[in-house]
Amino acid sequence: MENEVTETAAENFYLSGNYAPVAEEVSTSQLTVTGALPRELNGRYLRIGPNPREQVDPATYHWFSGAGMVHGIRLRDGRAEWYRSRFVESEAHTPNTNVLAHSGRILALAEAGRPPVEITPDLARMAVWDCDGTLGRGFTAHPKTDPVTGDMHAITYNPNFTATRYVVLDDDGKVKHTSDIDLDDGPMIHDMALTETRVVVLDLPVTLAAGMRRAQAGEPVSNLPYVWDDRHPARVGLVPVGGTAEQIQWIEVPRCFVFHVLNAYDNPDGSLTLDVIRYDEVFLRDMHGPGGSVPTLVRWAINPATGAVNEEAIGDYSVEFPRINAELVGRPHRYGWFAGVGAHGLEITDDVERSQTNGGLETGPLVKVDTVTGTSQIHHYGPARVTMEPAFVPRRNAEGEDDGWILSVVHDANTNLAELVVLDAADINAGPIARVHLPHRIPFGFHGNWIPDTEIVQGSMTSLC
Template sequence: MNNASTTGRYREGNYAPLAEEVSTTDLPITGELPRELNGRYLRIGPNPRDGEVDPVTHHWFRGTGMVHGIRLRDGRAEWYRSRFIDSEKGSPNTSVVSHAGRLLTLIEAGKPPVEISPDLARMAIWDCDGALSRGFTAHPKIDPVTGDLHAMTYNPRFGEVRYVVLGPDGRAAHTADIPVAGGPMVHDMALTETRVVILDLPVTLAAALRRGRAGKTVSNLPFTWDEQHAARIGILPIAGKPDQVRWIEAPRSFVFHVLNAFDNPDGSLTMDVVRYDEMFARDVLGPGDATPALARWHVNPALGTVKEELISDHRVEFPRIAPALTGRAHRYGWFAGFSAHGLKITDDVERDPTDGFGTGPLIKVDTGTGTTVTHDYGPGRVTMEPAFVPRPGAGGEDDGWILSVVHDATVNRAELVVLDAADLTAAPIARVHLPNRIPFGFHGNWVADGPRPQILQ
């Protein structure tokens, strides 16, 4: 592997960090913003500051976080702001969620969330009275019926995954420490109406330590592919205890993201996941080893089996569903299509890991039939993670809008683009023109205005 090439890939172009924070008001709009979109679109990613990056060991996933916020109200785009996440305990750079009136910036593996105010001006560590003292996760799941937030948190130093449930009031309702070996990277989890699922897959701290001792290149993200670690999932009841976990062998792969999961009447469960054949085996500085595939895992706890079925030939990442169906049977998923240096997302070709990781068009998948619909944003324009926002009084699963940040390489700037979630073939409903580019990062969410007051004012 050409380490120099891979190193450059994740520090060049739109991967490169921004040097300064930005504030601007009254953003120009092409089209007409739906007046029902009243709230904030928040997006976050790593944005290393000067002197923070070692060009030999820097991994794309590391670096000070920067949050980008776009305030929409009554058909106007009132402001855009970008802010570094500053705290005495680190700088989350992976996701932003709203729970119990708090806006939380998240990172996994050892750091608690940092709460931010609605105007992005104030920040403070929030560890839920110590329940999150060992760290949190990038991907908690909020049950749309109970309002409980479920999270599989981990810190590799402790040799376990901590299952945490936070009630709708923001207080810790349940914790359980579940032993795992080798320090696996647990980026996501699955939630159904009655169960939670732990992902214990072969990307581990132990393998990174062995690699370093052997004198091989390692990154400042201490996880690599582990040929000695089994792939398995652990299933336990909601608010379950460690001795209730049922471990089942899983397809040998790595999963960053779960689209959704749900219970079946026969006691089995279904998980839709974006899976990779391997991860951080050759490209130790980013997720460039393999291409992602959308798969359905049919999990039968009674038999102890997981059967895999590929849903689509399209290569996709950053999966999203209608939030109201979290843990319930779903039909549609929206994704950022995968591309790399001009390769079509359906090409079945061997990739060089130095190509790195890249996104392309927006893709909607009918998970029942495998049918796909694509929205191409135009030459030089690629989407980041989509977010589904339901229309008030929505009459169907896809009755709403898709919001995503689109990078336009032809002008080196970003837009917030609004599409009709039910008809991706239509032209954009609105495009909010931002004053600068937003670097390729990870996750974003729409946070609607609501009656619950924000904690940090």
């Protein structure tokens, strides 16, 4: 066999415990708050993840493939006004990966050829938004918005097309640029990076071609047929912002896979700094999700003039779901906030076998990393309490990069309930500022964002294209 699978097909970590779906949509305005919510937090914390509505086959179910459910908590003037959960419904598909705001809209996002679904601020109505058909090959789960221009940059892929597409939307939601990039084997491109001058394309060894070879050989494949590909290179492509495929420069990087980028920025000497969460391999032993390899925060120093790449691990803990202050996207940053991986935050030491984990991806405490000093701070939410992806929210007139709050959903296995927890981003070792107690659990999913009232257009769903 090209790739060996050691787990049995009947086992599926991603349908058990808090990965298991919830059956019903919930609405409530009866929310208890412990502590005091900052009155400046006026908006919605939205989170999304897979939540299959129908019975699925554990032997073939892949965590990334479940239909989406969005969860929303409305905060205003120091009060938690409501919590609502809704299945993502549209005439075409149900995105499950990310939910964010752009051009006054709330958008639920997926990848691999599917367009965004627009959601009204009360989560009541949903409809596909494809900018009058100009997003013909879909979009991505991880666009990057330039904080200065407001342009949203995306690297999109679609298994029905050989070309990957670079797309730029302006701050009004209009498509202002596209360029197709031909790539071999149909690689999975979950994320991308953006600097002031360059877009970074991640062409890494998880491909559709390897999945098809496995299926043709009669070997186990999930319903998301992207697997580790020993034949495919690991490289990044550098494209000028607003550029075309003819301008791309390919540079070989250490052999690995990257789901998520912390940030990237240009250096005065023309080199590029790229901070990523790297896996030695994925979809090789764990065919249902990203387990099987311990994720590590690393910095790639890339010299386009020579093609040299230097890799250095940052921090003391294994982490995933990286976040920075979004005002520094594409610019030099110091701090990153993460979900620690492992029930107690897996400290990286010489006796940790980085190539193996027990079961699938398990998050734990909150981890803050200082990328300048390489030191980490850790916030434990309590026994059997683990965080999902954090979101950084800056204070108005912030005086520093970490002057703000961290919001995240915390799962409490003691009660099987969830909370929205607010921490001081500059001092995560302090106790929670506030905890919003939610009426049920929120399954482990993917991404969540704070969307302030100032970023959305109230009223009916309209097209701005």
